[in-house]
Amino acid sequence: MRPRRYPSDTTDTEWALMEPLLPAPACETETGGAPEKHPRREIVDAIRYVVDKAASGELSRPTTRPGARSGTSWRDGPRPASSARSATTCAAASAATWARAPEPSRP
Structure with missing residues (x-):
């Protein structure tokens, strides 16, 4: 009998019932294969x-990312930078970038 490390480990009786239901190891089939690791x-x-x-x-997902401040969820995305521009400024910069973009060539 092998020692159980966790309550979820299989007992010898459970393993005796389960083992015959598993497929044969690949290394024991006609086509062959690597031995099980x-x-x-x-x-x-x-x-x-x-x-x-x-x-x-x-086993739930962590609610905070590593190194995050307490109460900051990892789902909230990255923290805003201290010198973050406003949404209006970002939109204006984006519009200016598109205005400078060359027109696509048409065939």
């Missing part, structure tokens, strides 16, 4: 861990 039971345990934590709400 990680034991199948550990992969199943990892999937069960993520599903268990997501279902309980413990």
Whole structure:
């Protein structure tokens, strides 16, 4: 019996029921393939861990980005610069840029 690290890990009885349902490893088929890098039971345990934590709400996305001030959501986008121009100034600059753009050549 192997030790369980998390409550979501499979027991020996559960693994005995699950293992025959998994497809044969690629390295054991006629076409062949690379040997498996990680034991199948550990992969199943990892999937069960993520599903268990997501279902309980413990694996939610972070609400703040790294290094953000408290209360600033990462969904709010980048912080405004201290010397940010107003929306009117930005719109005028954009209009001026388009006015200087050359006309497209027509075939």
